[in-house]
Amino acid sequence: MSEQTVDAAGVExxxxxxxxxxxxxxxxxTELLFALGLDRQIVGRTGFCVHPRERVRAIPKVGGTKSIRIDAVxxxxxxxxxxxxxxxxxxxVDALRTFVPHIVVTHPLAPEDNVALFALLGAIFGRRDAAQRxxxxxxxxxxxxxxxxxxxxxxxxxxxRDPWMTVARDTYISAMLRLVNWHTLPDIDGGPTGAQRYPAFDLNARWLADVDRVLLSSEPYRFTQSHCDTLTQNPQVAGGLAGKRIELIDGEQVSWYGSRAIEGIGYLQRYASRH
Known part of the structure; x- marks a missing residue:
């Protein structure tokens, strides 16, 4: 068995x-597959697969990441x-297994896991050189x-928001932030799957007192400057976030693994340096 061709579910x-x-x-x-030069082999994507913008438009959509239209696939x-x-x-995934010959399961949990991800897809689809680059x-x-x-x-x-949700320490996002010595709160691990990986929290939670800065991500919820302004200017709404440093951050750069991680690490360095 080659480690390069074993996916996150242990399947070779x-x-x-x-x-x-x-x-x-x-x-x-999807973005990574384009970066590997697999344009002609991609026949379907989700509606959230939006990069690379010009090239992905020709690929049929099959629903959202959590609302896949099985018949369309x-x-x-x-x-x-x-x-x-x-x-x-x-x-x-169980439904897809009934008619798709090969299901490739991914689950990177840290930026360095992208090396194995590149190798996996490069080995399966004959793009080893591109994966190495x-x-x-x-x-x-x-x-x-x-x-x-x-x-x-x-x-x-x-x-x-509605409800407010954040990330556990063992998520990819949290690992990305640790590259610049930013540690997410609350200090919990969510386990391999389940809601605790992205726990809900109350704006009056006591642990918010320990937060140095608040990062409102552009995805999956599209936070905007108006959300920052509301929390900054209205202490009653902000609750435990009142008086905190509240900023927007590009969620794609922090949460997207694959080829985007290369750009994302550079983005995070610039962001931390400015802020």
């Missing part, structure tokens, strides 16, 4: 031929479907960020 995948038909149900993976006759443990529903570029960015000394910060990274 054989090399696919040039006639592979890939449906990607993960936005960041079936009609595309895929040989491979690429899914993610956090982003896709287990029931969806991406790995080299990623290692360059990782070396650059780890070579610097970053002041320690305790941060709240908000991904949703």
């Amino acid at each position: 995948h054989a090399s696919a031929g040039d006639d592979a038909r890939i449906v990607s149900l993960v936005p960041s993976i 079936r009609a595309l006759r895929p040989t491979h479907a690429i899914v993610n443990i956090d982003e896709n529903e287990r029931t969806t 991406l790995s080299d570029a990623l290692r360059t960015e990782l070396d650059a960020v780890t070579a610097r000394t970053w002041p320690r910060q305790r941060v709240l990274y908000a991904i949703w």
Whole structure:
């Protein structure tokens, strides 16, 4: 068994031929497939797979990451479907297994896990050289960020409101932020799956007193400057966030793994340096 061809579910995948038909149900993976030069093999994507913008438009949509239209996927006759443990529903994946010959499961939990992700897809789809180039570029960015000394910060990274939701310490987002010595609160691990990976919280939670800065992400909820202004200017609404430093952050750059991680690490360094 080759480690390069074993996915996050422990399944070993054989090399696919040039006639592979890939449906990607993960936005960041779709972008990665284009970066690997697999344009002609991609036959389906979700509505949230929006990068690269000009090239992805020609690929049929099959629903959202958590609302896949199974019949739409079936009609595309895929040989491979690429899914993610956090982003896709287990029931969806089980349904796909009944007619898709190869289900490739992904679950990167830290920036360095992208090296294995590149190798996995590169090996399956015959793009080893392209995968190696991406790995080299990623290692360059990782070396650059780890070579610097970053002041320690305790941060709240908000991904949703009504209810308010954040990220556990063992998520990819939290690991990305640790590259610049930003540590997410609350200090909990969510486990391999489930709601506790992205826990809800109350704006009056006591642990918010320990937060140094609040990061409102642009996705999956699209926080805007108006949300920052409301929380900054209205202490009654802000609750435990009153008086905190509240900022917007680009969620794609922080939460998208795959090829975007290379750009994302650079973005995070610039962001931390400015802020």
